[in-house]
Amino acid sequence: MKKMNLLVMSLVSAAALSFTSCSDSEDLANDKAGQNKVDKFYMTLTVETPNASGTRTVQSNNYDATAAESKITSGTFFLMDSKNKIVFHKKFENLEWDKKGETKLEIPVEDVIAGAEYKVYFLANADSEDPLNSTFSTTDNQFVGNYAKANNFAMFNENDKNVKGDSYTVTFTDKNKSKDNAAKVSNPIKLERVTARIDQPTSEGAKIIAYPTDKDHKTSDYTAAEKKAMDDAVKKVDNIELTRYAISNVANTTNIMQKWNDTQLLIPSSATGFKYIQPTEEFGTKTLFLNAGYFNPIVKDENGKHKDYVFENNNNDAATSMYFEYKVTLKDEEGKHRDFPKEDGTFYRYNNIIYTSFEDIFAAYNDVKGLFENKKADVLKKEVEDAKGATDSEAELDKLRQKYNIEIFNCGKTYYKMAIRDQFIGYANAIQRNTVYQLNVKNVFNIGAQVPNGTPDKDGLFYLDVEVSVNPWVQNNYDVELK
Template sequence: MKKMNLLVMSLVSAAALSFTSCSSNDDLANDNAGQAKADGFYMTLTVQSPNASGTRTSVINPTENATAVEAAIKTGTLYLVDKDNKIVFSENLTDLTWSGAVNGENGTTTQKDGNKTFEIKVPAVVAGQTYRVYFLAGSHKPAGDMNFAATTNNFFTATKSFASPFADDNDFAMFNQNDADVNGNGYSVTFIQANNNKQNPAKVNYTKDGKSTTTNAPIKVERVVARIDAPTSNSTVLAEAPANASAALKVAMKDAKEKVEKIELTNYAISNLASKSYVMQTWGPDNKLLIPEGFSYYQPTADFGGDYDYKNGGFTTTEATEKNYVFENNSTTAPTTMYFEYKVTLKNDKFKIDADFKDGTFYRYNNVIYTSFAQIFEDYKDVTNLFGEGKNAGTMKAELEDAKKVETGQEVKDVETKLSEFRQKYHIEVFNEGKTYYKQVIKDNHIGYANAIQRNSIYRLTVNNIFNVGAQVPNGTPTENDFYYLNVTVTVNPWVLNEDNVNLQ
């Protein structure tokens, strides 16, 4: 099994860098014999125009360039960490001008070439000692700041859904890439006495497996979030039943196809958004993606209702929300899932009796679509007490009308509760206002196991075919096997990998 490689974020604009620094420096204790503390070393950060190469771009195509707001870095923190996992030096960098693509003339996209060298004084580090190097992009840090002595505690906690504030425009959190192809802990620098001037910069070395070392290596970083794009629906009419569908399902699909004039995507939502994520991507045995313990979900499954009632746990339109940013999730019990809401328009000429409601409400009873209780009673005229003793088309319609009313008063239950009770009591599907729902677990097709999404990846869902009217509520279960109700393609598209050379002196 080969785990999907991750991409480095697109850090494009390299010219005209401007920095104001605020140091947070810790003196080293327990000096080693024969090693002298220098009065100060110098660090040079050189940012070069990025190039798409290495890791995931060589495995999965096509890649996709980040938008300008996804690529921009205004602030960041550089960390030097000693062998005892103590942060011996950290520098908060502000007013950075790394940005995304620059729009040129005639719609072209350009990049600014060049580099900016600036001086950071690193006091009191030990000459001859090696320090690991990390870069955290963005203005937000873990609660309590970084703690390399207990790396499992280095996690981000979202303050609201969609990984906020770690996926805000121009302020995406990014950290050292750490996967099968890149060792996030493999960057290091060793200062020598000759590095006490900026004419002789110390170089960052990279070691992947403890043996091979790359000198003057670029530090590769990646976003800590994944991106889930708004869905695309390629179908407005129901498709023919698949050949391997059951006989009963084919009958139900044939009925729906004959009666549905069109079906249109109106809203969508994403559930089970993890509230925590490790700063550095963390892997366990068998390349199992690890998720921090003790976190909750924003927009959990329960926020969208139960088997019979509807709740708006976060529905939006594709126009209002084109991109969603989420933390990693690999749960089998609460996988990150997309809900689709469709509006069904029926063919009036396919029904002998006028519809009970003018707002598009219809029913499905024993896999057959109806718009009136009168027609249901006509089709089951030989059945006694179809919906209970004393029930007829008139009383059923009146009871549903009452359930659909928007009423006030402390003793009156809300519409969805009353509709839920009606559905359960009479074992009939009621598609209020003609709305139907489908859902699809979002997973990474390349990570090696089900129900997992990982950072720095784009997940794009395309609805290819709709075979039948779906569930009456988001968490409802269609009468027949819902495997054939919706055909969805999940495309996993990595953001483009880019490199930025970071030299320390």
């Protein structure tokens, strides 16, 4: 009797094992407990660099990338299960790409379950153990550091408001144990750079023009003081030239996988080490100019034009912005006197009116007593001369600006500030990855501030007409060997 029971138990066990090994694909796809992992089978994966058939090409004004901005030298392929757990990954070196910017990888895969669906990701030119939940960060004053290095731009699955980065999937069957019948990912993976690019600005206008009174800029939009200042600038300025620019509020951290809620781009929080490089406050106060070294000169040579690579930002209160520095040249006949020669260009603005000397200010206010502490014009001129020649000239000029409540435009330089906005995102003051931002000043309506954070430029629309071109950062299909 005992022998019979043992025999029955053996048969039942064998039947159970047989049933498990012959479970249908539906059961396997449901990821039930007790599934067997296939030792090894094969898959093929096609990866596309951000080329003309790649990311965000529904937008107009597609902008060419350089070969150095598109080349991929290494990459890591990730398989993740339904719980976003990495079940397999493999790194590739010395990848070869065809002229369209595609590569096809044949990958032997282990430790996955037949019938289960896996999400597929590809991280290029960078390393991470957990790309869905990790960030890239840089140190102060490096902007994006090595994540936007020539021939080595970090890239990851495209993932924006309209395209989901987890939409690339693969499901394995027993047939895929052969190289000749490898499993295929649902679609070629389209990559995008994890950085944005801000190009050196351009400026069309060389003159101060009358303030606009079109449907977007009614005369009633301007205060009496603004109208007075703009009319005075039109009368007295001979030429205005863009000389330098700077970028403020550059994020030091970005998500590897771009993240969205229903409508809005999400950026890392301060808890992840997020902060701003070159924040607005580091450019000085309303009267003090700090960190002039943050400014880049405007380069005329097309090949030498500067490009800044930055991480994403969507903070209205600390928008990534551009400062414009202009050199102002006043008309020769302007002012009966000049405290500084035309070559130096230093001038003043007092109560919204431009002057080239303290003597001219006194002439305009000859009936005002106690002006500038009753000091003579030549004494005040000497104070400005001494401040300009001091070791810390900006600090000394700051003292005079505050002491006499006067704007001093050192060497004829004036400043404007404009927040950068991606109009394709649909809300104010946000920039996103894999996008080129180009700012072109079409018109200048007034002299700006005496220093970058000066108050006259509190609303740039009154003083500058800036056109922002937002372009998907793609590469045209010209012949480039990317190996």
